[in-house]
Amino acid sequence: MTDFDVIVVGAGPAGAAAALEAARAGRSVCLLERGPYPGSKNMYGGVVYGRVLDSLIPNWWEEAPIQRWVTRRSTMLMTGDQAVTVDYRCSSWGEAPYNGATAFRPEFDAWLASKAEAAGAVLICSTTATGLLRDGTRVVGVRTDRPDGDLTAQVVICCDGVNSFLAKEAGLYPPSDPANYTLGVKETILLPREVIDERFAVRGDHGVDIEILGCTGEVPGGGFLYTNAESLAVGLVLSLPKLAACGRRPEEILAELKAHSAIAPLIEGGQVKEYSAHVIPEAGYKMMPELIGDGILVAGDAAAMCLAAGIWLEGVNFAIGSGAAAGQAAARAVQRRDTSSAGLQDYRRRLDSNFVMSDHRKLREAPHLVMSDLAQQQLPRIACGVMEQLFTVTNPDPKPGLRKIIRGQMKLNNLKLRDAISQGMKALRTFG
Amino acid sequence: MNSADLNPAGINLVACVKWAELRPEIDPLHGSVEASQRSSGFSSSDFAAVESALRLAQAWSDQGQVCVVTVLCAGPEDAEDSLRDFFAVGATRVVRVDLAEQRSSAQVAELLASALVPSQLNAQFVICGDVSSDRGSGSVPAYLAHHLGMQQALGLIGLESTDPGSLHATRRLDGGRRERLLLTAAAVISVEGSVATLRRSSLAATLAAKQKTVELRKQQIDWPTEVNRLRPWRPRARVLAPPAGDDALSRILELTGAQSGSTAARTLRLDPEQAAEAVLEQLAAWGYLDDSPPA
Structure with missing residues (x-):
């Protein structure tokens, strides 16, 4: 006789979703959280895509604690003093059922965990799982x-x-490769709501998500800027081994991003409220551990379910999706009285049949592409150089042709046409 | 609390705690304080009070006394999850007196005392934290002692049990000295946060505490409507002519009057009325009452 049917370790989005599904299936569930409340140990700067919640919590948007609904999605290619931005605006993203939102995870995680508690899970906070019983x-x-x-x-x-540590103790993880990880650093900067509305050209509870490439110098990575209700989240994601090798502090690189002419006016006058840092499982599919063992499942970031695929940067929805699948599979296995590795294979089937593993498998090369020199160094410089030449009026000289400008910039940045086509084909195969 | 709560044959220890904002967000523009459940809790001295009560109860129980530890909290409903944790560490009962809004120390003490009066709970020792976290003045224990008619020993930095019903307490004095007190029932004491760290509850007790019920008391107290506090009248600063002098030093000397003659100190032994007259006379002589308010 065990104390509970299911123990879920960690009350983040994955854990709360797992506990919610297992409890709803009638199983006794204990949800352990090391912080004083769910989300308290969290560091997050990103967009929560809520479509995965539709089946878990109908009309979730009516009660979820969100900051702003993202209605503008910008991708910025940057050099030291230039920036090219592709800006997409969609007003329907600001209406139910919405698309993505910025949120404070201490609020969001606590809300999701409260749903698990309401379904019957027992939440125990300030308690760290230090090891496995076998x-x-x-x-x-x-x-x-x-x-x-x-x-x-x-x-x-x-x-x-x-x-x-639990998945590692269970022997489900291969030895760690630092190249699979990035370091995320973030500042939360306070600004009045009306200032944010004006600077980012949004109104009400609409917000902006800006993803930035080319802002991390010699360290592969990327930048981001998200609008909350009355604050901005500005940060970087940096390759862990390359950051260590270059000897620079992450806050130095972040300070350079904040001082860039494309970013500085957006954050001017803001008060830095917090600075935080967190490791991100960047490599996705290629670094995933064994997800199933005898009596054990792994979900969320613990299973490297974070999708860092350049144009798609998602984590919370993959955590919820994998957690819910784990909760359902665990409940089914308990009901069938077979919680061995074989009895828990339903977890893998559920992941394979939904977006979680489909997207990760399909985009498994994307993290490598995004971290390549082409994406990190050459592409931003070429894009900015082309734009500068295109829009600089050089009268009395006649305007150069676009093809000539592009070829000139490629040559200037040591990008051969053959390599460009090769990388382009790879990108098409990955994202296509 | 009713008469059934009494532990007439043993010792009743009551630890008083207050649910307070630990990390308040203060709007820099209009100064409003935003509280949230997640940033609220109990101060370290409140935890020390509960731990002290538990240690005393354990010590006296080992000597054959029946001890009951009650945690009494002034706070809103939000506090109940955290209050259940006191069951997990060993409190016999946990009682919440409903307090949904900020009140003065005197009013908080009145509220707590209304749940503690001898007809309701025969508390031999009431142990409080020395200050709460929300700008606490440390005066609640003193008010409590007044309301309950108990002796008081406040700001303690050490507690040791002796015979059942009595204890040694240590209090900090000026100049690094210490005062040792022998306390017997009934007394209100307050302890600093350094006195004890609240014990960590076992997992089984933590799980069991989830099922416990925090008793609720809605004390009806008709507090008078508060008016904004009036400050005593202060004379305005005098406007002085700019000091004359060729250099900065001489101007400062003139401005401060550092080398001018000062009024010699006088000791007067007068009736209160005469003393007041003398003070006014001297203030007028110094020029402070030129703009005194109309009578």
Whole structure:
């Protein structure tokens, strides 16, 4: 007899979704959270895409604690003093059922966890799972940092975030390769709501998501700027080994982004409220661990479910999708009294049949492409150089042809046509 | 609390805590304070009060006394999840007196005292944190002692149990000195946060506490409508002519009057009325009452 049918470790989006689904299926569920409340240990700057919530919480948008609905999506290619921006605006994204939103994760995670509690899950905060309990090779529970802190269950779902110690202890992770990880750093900058509305040309609860390429100098990575209700999230994602090798501090590189002529006017006069940093499982599909073991499942960032595919940067929806699938599979396995690795294979089937694994499998080369020299260095310089030449009036000289400008910029940036076509084909195969 | 709550044969210890904003967000423009459940909680000294009560109860229980530890909280409904944690660490009962808005220390004490009066709870020791986190003045324990008619020992930095019903307390004095007190029931004491760290509850107790019920008391107190506090009249600053002098030093000397003759100190032994007259006379002589308010 175990204490619970299912223990979920970590009350982030993956853990809350897993606990919610398992509890709804009638299983006894314990949701462990190391922070004093769900989301308290979180560091996040991004957009929450809520379509995955439609089946979990109907009309979720009526109650979810969001900051702004994203109705502008900009992609910016940047050099030291230039920027080219592709800006897309969609007013229907600002109406139900919406598309994506900025949110404060302490609020969002607590809200989602409250749904799991309402479904019957028992949430225990300020409690860290320090290890696994085993019966032979089979996981039968977790050890916590509380006195007499052993807790048994038929299935343990690890949603303990990137660098999951439990999944590693279970032997589900291969040895870590730092190249698979990036470091995310972020500043939250306070600005009055009306100033944000004016600077970003939005109204009401509409907001903007700006993704930036070419802003990280010699370190491969990218930048972002999101609007919250009364603050901005400005940050960088930086290749971990390259950052270590270059010897620069991430805050230095972030300061350069903030001082760029395309960004500085947007954040001018703001008050820095917080600075935070977090490791991101950047490599996605290629770094995923074994997702299933005897009595154990892995979901969310713990399973490297973060999608960092350049034009698509998503995490919370993949966490919720994988967590929900884990919760459903665990509940089914408990009902069938087979929580062995074979009995839990339903988890893999559910992931394969929905967007979580389909997108990751399809875009498995995308993180590598995005971190390549072409995307990081040459593309931003060529794009900005072409624009500068295109729009600089050089009378009395006649206007140069577009083809000549592009070829000149490619030559200037050491990009051969053959390599450009080759990389373009790769990109088409990946994103196409 | 009713008479059934009494523990007549043993010792009742009550730890008083207050749900307070720990990290308030203050609007820089209009100064409004935004509170949220997640940034609210109990101060370290409140936790020390609960732990002290539990330690005393344990010590006296080991000597054969029946001890009951009650945690009494002034706070809103938001506090209940956190209050259940006190069951997990060993509190016998947890009672919340509904307090949904900011009140003065005197009013908080009155509210707590209304749930503590001897007819309702026979508390031998009421243990409080020395200050709450929301700009606490540390005066709630003193008000409590006044309302309950108990002796008081406040701002303690150490507590040791002796015989059941009595304890040694240590209080900080000026100049690094310490005062040792022998306290017997009934007393209100307040402890600093450094006195004790609240113990960590076991997992089983934490789970069991989820099912416990925090008792609610809605005390009816008709507080008078508060008016904005009137400050005592202060004379306006005098306008002085710019000091004359060729250099900065001489101008500063003239401005401060550092080398001019000063009024010699006088000691007067007068009746209160005469003393008031003398003070006014001296103030007028110094020129402070030129713009005194109309009578």
